[in-house]
Amino acid sequence: MVTNIENQNSAGVHPLKFALWLIIISILMMFGAFTSAYIVRREEGNWLEFDLPQMFIINTAVIILSSITMQWAYFAAKKNNLSMVKIMLVLTMVLGIVFLYGQLSAWGDLVQNNVYFGGVDSNPAGSFLYVLTGVHGFHLITGLIFLAILLIASFKYKVHSKKMVRIQLCTTYWHFLGGLWLYLYFFLLVNH
Amino acid sequence: MSSTDIAINQTDMHHGHEEHDHHHDLNFFEKYIFSLDHKVIAKQYLFMGIIWAFIGGFLSVLFRLQLGWPEATFTFLEPILGGWVQNGKIDPEFYLAMVTMHGTIMVFFVLTAGLSGTFSNFLIPLQIGARDMASGFMNMLSFWIFFLASIIMFTSLFIETGPAGGGWTIYPPLSALPQAIQGSGTGMTLWLISMALFIISQLLGGVNYITTVINLRTKGMSMTKLPLTIWAFTLTAILGLLSFPVLLSAALLLIFDRSFGTSFFLSDIYIAGQALSNTGGSPILFQHLFWFLGHPEVYIVILPTFGIVSEVIATNSRKPIFGYRAMIGSMLGIAVLSFVVWAHHMFVTGMNPFLGSVFMFLTLIIAVPSAVKVFNWLATLWRGNIRFTSAMMFAIGFVSLFISGGLTGIILGNSALDIQLHDTYFVVAHFHLVMGAAAFFGMFCGIYHWFPKMFGRMMDEKLGFVHFWLTFIAVYLVFMPMHYVGIAGFPRRYYNWTGFETFNMFTDLNTFISISAIIGFTAQFIFLFNFIYSMFKGRRATLNPWHSNTLEWTTPVNPGHGNWPGEIPAVYRWPYDYSKPGAAEDFIPQNVPFSETQSSNLPQERVLE
Numbered sequence: 102m103v104t105n106i107e108n109q110n111s112a113g114v115h116p117l118k119f120a121l122w123l124i125i126i127s128i129l130m131m132f133g134a135f136t137s138a139y140i141v142r143r144e145e146g147n148w149l150e151f152d153l154p155q156m157f158i159i160n161t162a163v164i165i166l167s168s169i170t171m172q173w174a175y176f177a178a179k180k181n182n183l184s185m186v187k188i189m190l191v192l193t194m195v196l197g198i199v200f201l202y203g204q205l206s207a208w209g210d211l212v213q214n215n216v217y218f219g220g221v222d223s224n225p226a227g228s229f230l231y232v233l234t235g236v237h238g239f240h241l242i243t244g245l246i247f248l249a250i251l252l253i254a255s256f257k258y259k260v261h262s263k264k265m266v267r268i269q270l271c272t273t274y275w276h277f278l279g280g281l282w283l284y285l286y287f288f289l290l291v292n293h
Numbered sequence: 294m295s296s297t298d299i300a301i302n303q304t305d306m307h308h309g310h311e312e313h314d315h316h317h318d319l320n321f322f323e324k325y326i327f328s329l330d331h332k333v334i335a336k337q338y339l340f341m342g343i344i345w346a347f348i349g350g351f352l353s354v355l356f357r358l359q360l361g362w363p364e365a366t367f368t369f370l371e372p373i374l375g376g377w378v379q380n381g382k383i384d385p386e387f388y389l390a391m392v393t394m395h396g397t398i399m400v401f402f403v404l405t406a407g408l409s410g411t412f413s414n415f416l417i418p419l420q421i422g423a424r425d426m427a428s429g430f431m432n433m434l435s436f437w438i439f440f441l442a443s444i445i446m447f448t449s450l451f452i453e454t455g456p457a458g459g460g461w462t463i464y465p466p467l468s469a470l471p472q473a474i475q476g477s478g479t480g481m482t483l484w485l486i487s488m489a490l491f492i493i494s495q496l497l498g499g500v501n502y503i504t505t506v507i508n509l510r511t512k513g514m515s516m517t518k519l520p521l522t523i524w525a526f527t528l529t530a531i532l533g534l535l536s537f538p539v540l541l542s543a544a545l546l547l548i549f550d551r552s553f554g555t556s557f558f559l560s561d562i563y564i565a566g567q568a569l570s571n572t573g574g575s576p577i578l579f580q581h582l583f584w585f586l587g588h589p590e591v592y593i594v595i596l597p598t599f600g601i602v603s604e605v606i607a608t609n610s611r612k613p614i615f616g617y618r619a620m621i622g623s624m625l626g627i628a629v630l631s632f633v634v635w636a637h638h639m640f641v642t643g644m645n646p647f648l649g650s651v652f653m654f655l656t657l658i659i660a661v662p663s664a665v666k667v668f669n670w671l672a673t674l675w676r677g678n679i680r681f682t683s684a685m686m687f688a689i690g691f692v693s694l695f696i697s698g699g700l701t702g703i704i705l706g707n708s709a710l711d712i713q714l715h716d717t718y719f720v721v722a723h724f725h726l727v728m729g730a731a732a733f734f735g736m737f738c739g740i741y742h743w744f745p746k747m748f749g750r751m752m753d754e755k756l757g758f759v760h761f762w763l764t765f766i767a768v769y770l771v772f773m774p775m776h777y778v779g780i781a782g783f784p785r786r787y788y789n790w791t792g793f794e795t796f797n798m799f800t801d802l803n804t805f806i807s808i809s810a811i812i813g814f815t816a817q818f819i820f821l822f823n824f825i826y827s828m829f830k831g832r833r834a835t836l837n838p839w840h841s842n843t844l845e846w847t848t849p850v851n852p853g854h855g856n857w858p859g860e861i862p863a864v865y866r867w868p869y870d871y872s873k874p875g876a877a878e879d880f881i882p883q884n885v886p887f888s889e890t891q892s893s894n895l896p897q898e899r900v901l902e
């Protein structure tokens with residue numbers, strides 16, 4: 102394929118990094134829509150009040166931890182410490198999966214508390230919670246796929262100080278997913 | 294989704310750079326089907342757009358038959374429509390489905406994907422001096438996801454319960470309850486799936502357009518030397534990037550309401566005497582989410598044509614565009630304002646009148662940048678050395694339609710007037726002139742103008758003229774009378790109005806509109822013939838047939854993969870040096886340095902020599 106490396110510098114950013122930021126903006130718009138819909142709907146009353154699952158606190162810790170390991174992998178790649186890259190990537194993936202599992206069990210807690218997604222006994226308050234966590238979880242899965250691709254590449258010695266673009270992209274995306282969760286969590290704490 | 298394709302792409306980027314002149318033989322599939330070349334992808338979008346436009350147009354002829362001759366029996370339609378015509382009467386629910394599909398197809402599949410997809414893809418790399426899009430793979434993915442969305446939408450036309458029937462704005466609760474009408478059943482499910490894919494495809498495309506414009510401009514191509522087309526396409530993509538995700542959110546919530554028993558948009562509904570269990574939802578919430586996309590969407594449709602028309606008018610008036618910076622400024626203004634006016638579609642939802650006034654105020658401000666644009670086009674035409682090419686005719690027609698339709702926008706923007714006019718044919722007339730017809734004219738304008746670059750041949754100018762005049766006259770004959778019946782209260786989306794004594798006096802007018810619509814639709818076959826014929830048999834194009842300044846005309850007649858066989862030209866000047874006093878010719882392309890044009894340089898340009 103023909104590319105434009107010869108004049109890619111008109112903005113001084115790597116085009117793919119720029120593209121990733123645009124994708125992040127569009128994902129933010131999606132959550133912006135959900136959370137503003139949430140607020141508007143909440144103002145109208147008939148809103149079920151319930152406690153957020155305890156799991157969320159643990160999950161928040163897990164996802165912050167995974168951001169740290171991700172960053173660690175990035176630094177290791179910069180220093181060409183390839184075995185550390187692999188360890189940290191694996192750790193990040195494991196933490197990501199733990200987070201997802203934690204979210205699932207949080208859903209379980211919600212159901213135990215009679216907070217349902219749909220059906221006769223559901224209230225938009227609960228449904229919104231499922232949608233926010235679910236759509237975030239979906240994006241986290243795409244992040245995990247990206248991580249898996251990166252991990253495979255790292256086993257093929259394709260991630261090192263001279264080939265940083267991919268791990269940079271992945272790091273940015275992963276931090277974004279963590280940040281997004283923090284935003285959602287604090288949003289829910291304030292507005293539930 | 295997005296993360297993976299970037300990763301895949303990155304490998305492409307890496308062995309990309311050593312090979313820009315190297316052509317390994319592409320097989321048929323790589324060359325024409327799963328092509329990564331922006332020019333091929335642009336043509337794929339164009340062909341899809343044309344096919345969709347004819348389907349959408351055909352549907353409108355069908356429902357105009359019903360509106361124009363409400364008492365007639367259409368037995369001759371039975372072979373095409375099958376069960377949808379009973380004893381020569383079109384099924385009322387199918388009528389609604391046709392209106393819905395007409396709107397969806399035209400707004401999204403033709404004037405969003407077909408228009409932006411064609412011209413952004415084709416012109417961005419060629420006019421900014423890039424070898425291709427930032428990510429050819431993402432670009433190809435964008436087209437094929439659009440194709441998949443198209444297939445799904447097309448299939449929904451043929452299922453037993455018919456396609457979606459709740460209007461292109463799919464307001465719940467109607468669209469959320471399959472038991473309400475047939476069109477809210479499987480057809481609506483397919484609509485939602487198709488539109489979700491469509492949105493993803495547009496986002497992939499948009500990310501690519503913006504990245505390419507920001508990152509891949511050739512040497513010297515600063516933002517203020519960009520042709521207005523590129524400004525327009527970029528702003529369109531930004532609007533899409535910010536508004537389509539919101540529609541995706543709304544569609545997702547609607548899907549949950551339809552299939553998972555949630556109550557985001559549903560509350561206290563009785564249907565066929567039975568109470569539904571849904572409580573606590575708000576249908577107005579959907580309207581807010583929808584129109585937060587919906588209003589920017591109308592500018593996503595019209596902005597690319599602003600760019601195309603500016604370019605064509607300057608080129609064919611042989612004059613610099615009047616107020617280049619004002620053109621950019623007004624587009625920026627329109628783009629920003631388009632996000633804060635959505636509730637003018639909702640004046641009658643019982644919103645707080647004070648809030649209504651705020652939205653009315655913001656809405657009416659849009660008239661200012663719109664008027665700036667119109668003024669600049671007229672000023673560019675003023676005393677120009679005008680060449681009436683087909684493209685130019687359509688550009689001028691565009692300005693005319695944009696004025697006529699824009700004026701009624703100002704009327705509708707006043708909430709007090711809109712409460713009377715909402716959901717009447719007045720609104721239909723407004724948006725068909727300002728958006729439907731104007732955007733189609735802009736698209737035709739672009740096709741006639743860049744056909745030589747796309748296919749290396751010229752379209753026939755005489756047929757272009759006939760096509761223009763028939764279309765132009767038909768458009769006005771169709772939509773002008775609609776204002777009149779609209780003011781009288783004639784409602785939109787009614788299958789049959791003969792039951793209302795007051796509206797019976799408009800029977801002749803309705804017949805007249807329908808006849809005009811049929812003539813207008815028929816005229817498009819002249820275009821279709823011209824398009825296909827010229828592709829194979831048209832006069833061969835020269836390098837720069839319109840004596841234009843922009844970079845795409847510095848490529849070979851049939852540019853290959855990579856666009857320029859040698860180095861990419863550098864840019865020294867803005868794209869509108871037409872009829873510059875003292876210059877040898879009446880145009881100076883962007884890649885001509887000032888040192889070669891000493892006789893025409895302005896005092897401040899001398900330092901650049």
Ligand code: HEM
Nearest residue numbers: 591595637638660699702703705706715716720724727728
């Ligand atoms: C001066 C600028 C404009 C103003 C003040 C304006 C105002 C309005 C208002 C108030 C409505 C709502 C009417 C109703 O439903 O009762 C409306 C409808 C509409 N306008 Fe405009 N408009 C303007 C320009 C445009 C442009 C440039 C486009 C497209 C390119 C456009 C496309 C539409 C569409 C598609 C609808 C109808 C949507 C529907 O209900 O199906 N308008 N306009």
Ligand SMILES: [Cu+2]
Nearest residue numbers: 588635637638
């Ligand atoms: Cu609007």
